[in-house]
Amino acid sequence: MLFRYLFILIILLPIKAFALIEVDITRGNLSPLPIAVSSLSIDEESKESFNKILKNKDMGLEISIIVENNLKQTGLFNPLNKNAFLQNPDIAHLKPRFEDWALIKAQALVTGKVIFIDEKLRVEFRLWDVLAAREMMALTFTTVPSNWRRVGHIITDKVYERLTGEKGYFDTRIIYVAEEGKKINRIKKLAIMDQDGFNTKYLTLGNELVLTPRFNPTNQMVTYLSYFRNLPRVYLLDIETGVQEVVGDFPGMTFAPRFSPDGKIIIMSFAMDGNSDIYTMDLENRIVERITNHPSIDTSPSYSPNGKYICFNSDRSGYQQIYVMKSNGSNVKRISFGKGIYGTPVWSPRGDLIAFTKMHKGKFYIGVMRTDGSGERLLTQNFYQEAPSWSPNGRVLIFYRETKTDEKGEGFSAKLWSIDLTGYNERLVETETDASDPSWSSLLSN
Amino acid sequence: MELSKIFKNTFLVILACLLLSACATQKKVETGQMQGDVYTGTDTVKYLASGVADRVFFATNESVLTTASRDTLRKQGAWMRKNSDLTFVIEGHADERGTREYNLALGERRANAAKDYLMTYGVAGNRLSVISYGKERPIDSGSNPLAWSKNRRSVTVKAN
Numbered sequence: 001m002l003f004r005y006l007f008i009l010i011i012l013l014p015i016k017a018f019a020l021i022e023v024d025i026t027r028g029n030l031s032p033l034p035i036a037v038s039s040l041s042i043d044e045e046s047k048e049s050f051n052k053i054l055k056n057k058d059m060g061l062e063i064s065i066i067v068e069n070n071l072k073q074t075g076l077f078n079p080l081n082k083n084a085f086l087q088n089p090d091i092a093h094l095k096p097r098f099e100d101w102a103l104i105k106a107q108a109l110v111t112g113k114v115i116f117i118d119e120k121l122r123v124e125f126r127l128w129d130v131l132a133a134r135e136m137m138a139l140t141f142t143t144v145p146s147n148w149r150r151v152g153h154i155i156t157d158k159v160y161e162r163l164t165g166e167k168g169y170f171d172t173r174i175i176y177v178a179e180e181g182k183k184i185n186r187i188k189k190l191a192i193m194d195q196d197g198f199n200t201k202y203l204t205l206g207n208e209l210v211l212t213p214r215f216n217p218t219n220q221m222v223t224y225l226s227y228f229r230n231l232p233r234v235y236l237l238d239i240e241t242g243v244q245e246v247v248g249d250f251p252g253m254t255f256a257p258r259f260s261p262d263g264k265i266i267i268m269s270f271a272m273d274g275n276s277d278i279y280t281m282d283l284e285n286r287i288v289e290r291i292t293n294h295p296s297i298d299t300s301p302s303y304s305p306n307g308k309y310i311c312f313n314s315d316r317s318g319y320q321q322i323y324v325m326k327s328n329g330s331n332v333k334r335i336s337f338g339k340g341i342y343g344t345p346v347w348s349p350r351g352d353l354i355a356f357t358k359m360h361k362g363k364f365y366i367g368v369m370r371t372d373g374s375g376e377r378l379l380t381q382n383f384y385q386e387a388p389s390w391s392p393n394g395r396v397l398i399f400y401r402e403t404k405t406d407e408k409g410e411g412f413s414a415k416l417w418s419i420d421l422t423g424y425n426e427r428l429v430e431t432e433t434d435a436s437d438p439s440w441s442s443l444l445s446n
Numbered sequence: 447m448e449l450s451k452i453f454k455n456t457f458l459v460i461l462a463c464l465l466l467s468a469c470a471t472q473k474k475v476e477t478g479q480m481q482g483d484v485y486t487g488t489d490t491v492k493y494l495a496s497g498v499a500d501r502v503f504f505a506t507n508e509s510v511l512t513t514a515s516r517d518t519l520r521k522q523g524a525w526m527r528k529n530s531d532l533t534f535v536i537e538g539h540a541d542e543r544g545t546r547e548y549n550l551a552l553g554e555r556r557a558n559a560a561k562d563y564l565m566t567y568g569v570a571g572n573r574l575s576v577i578s579y580g581k582e583r584p585i586d587s588g589s590n591p592l593a594w595s596k597n598r599r600s601v602t603v604k605a606n
Binding site: 182183184185186209211212225230232252253255256269271273274275276297299300313315319320343344357359383384386387402404405407409410412437 | 507509542543544545546547548550551552554555557558559562577578579582583584585586587588589590593
């Protein structure tokens with residue numbers, strides 16, 4: 001009998017030691033994982049150097065706050081209050097006293113160290129499993145000091161990936177349309193910001209109406225619709241150089257542009273004599289191809305991640321519905337059959353889902369369905385919201401929502417919101433101005 | 447006897463109230479200046495010339511011209527033929543209750559419906575260009591059916 005117990009004990013012990021923490025992101029998470037993000041330790045000299053060039057009092061603390069905020073936004077983690085921490089950052093980073101961290105109920109611990117060396121920012125960080133009392137990950141990297149916010153995002157990406165088993169989405173940017181002014185004459189500018197709302201830059205001046213910006217896969221180019229000289233056309237903008245050009249030479253309005261997954265093609269609608277069809281233009285050889293040829297409105301095309309299929313919006317059945325076809329335009333199939341009408345289909349980066357806007361009985365919904373139209377799931381409902389865009393890991397959608405105006409036509413606003421694929425964790429995404437038409441970049445670092 | 451009289455009177459009063467309130471709701475629809483959900487009023491309308499309205503209105507999701515719209519466009523066409531040195535831009539618009547990209551296409555379709563009708567009335571196509579603003583330039587900033595009906599429009603604007 002005793003032997004038998006001993007045997008079980010021997011088997012169980014190592015298993016327990018290896019039972020590492022895991023975060024399940026496939027369901028709505030009602031008990032977020034308690035995680036302690038220690039301030040990154042920093043020596044006085046480095047602190048002063050960073051302060052001199054970045055006006056940043058404590059780089060170690062600032063970076064850890066970025067990580068905390070990112071983790072909190074996911075709804076999957078509960079970053080613990082730093083006031084409760086018993087161990088100093090420098091010692092914790094060398095050898096955490098796990099009992100101390102377990103005492104405050106932390107299950108995971110992030111520690112780190114940041115130094116100013118050769119005009120560069122060098123950071124190392126570790127992720128610890130508090131209950132198993134072991135290191136889960138350690139990483140070091142060096143970058144220019146002005147990239148310090150990205151350092152926080154990259155650390156979050158690594159922590160998120162280690163704990164959830166999926167790539168993160170924190171070292172990313174959002175391009176959107178910044179809006180100001182009266183509803184009847186909105187001033188619109190292209191704007192770009194970090195995923196957490198920092199580092200906003202305006203890419204156009206607001207002299208002409210601009211709409212629907214979308215990144216290319218490397219995030220260096222943006223395609224969008226501009227009303228420059230009152231000719232609504234699809235444009236291509238190089239974010240670094242600011243150089244813009246019209247895409248193609250169409251004798252009418254082009255709109256609803258997106259890049260192909262390899263970045264070589266722009267797919268868009270071209271409207272002529274009251275009929276909108278889908279076209280592509282190859283950016284290398286400038287060859288234009290017509291993809292749909294139907295007297296109905298065909299618009300909002302979006303490629304599958306392997307480039308073999310296109311989902312799009314058409315009213316060929318009488319009302320707006322979602323269709324899928326091969327990328328050469330053959331095998332057109334309607335996939336939306338629920339009550340109401342459907343718009344803005346966009347293929348998930350994982351390939352398995354299509355997100356959309358649905359309109360039914362005066363309400364607007366953001367939802368997802370499988371690529372054959374089955375398994376429709378509505379995530380959020382409101383007076384007006386549309387245009388979902390996927391996070392690069394396919395776990396979160398960002399979209400915009402407009403408010404109803406009052407009887408005098410006042411009180412209009414447009415804001416960005418995000419929601420998890422689970423339908424939980426709906427959040428306002430803070431922007432400097434009103435905002436619409438968000439598009440999420442891919443991961444900037446990999 | 448007395449009691450039944452009171453009942454009878456009360457009944458009549460209630461009936462009268464119901465009738466009056468029915469009238470009130472009906473009147474509201476009329477002052478709403480809509481037929482179906484097409485705007486029929488003149489609140490936002492400007493005039494290209496005396497008696498020549500500059501815009502026509504559409505039903506939700508539609509680009510079909512109503513009888514009133516065709517009448518307006520015939521007047522525009524007659525006036526355009528008399529003023530053959532003028533060229534025009536026809537702006538197509540949608541209300542805020544639709545997705546942005548689809549509304550751009552819908553606005554283009556509405557503007558072309560007006561353009562096509564003008565051309566069948568003898569206005570040369572090269573005098574008429576179209577532009578769609580989708581839902582970007584509402585004329586009424588309200589979020590109600592009447593405001594939306596004013597915004598579903600195509601507007602003929604002098605270009606020179």
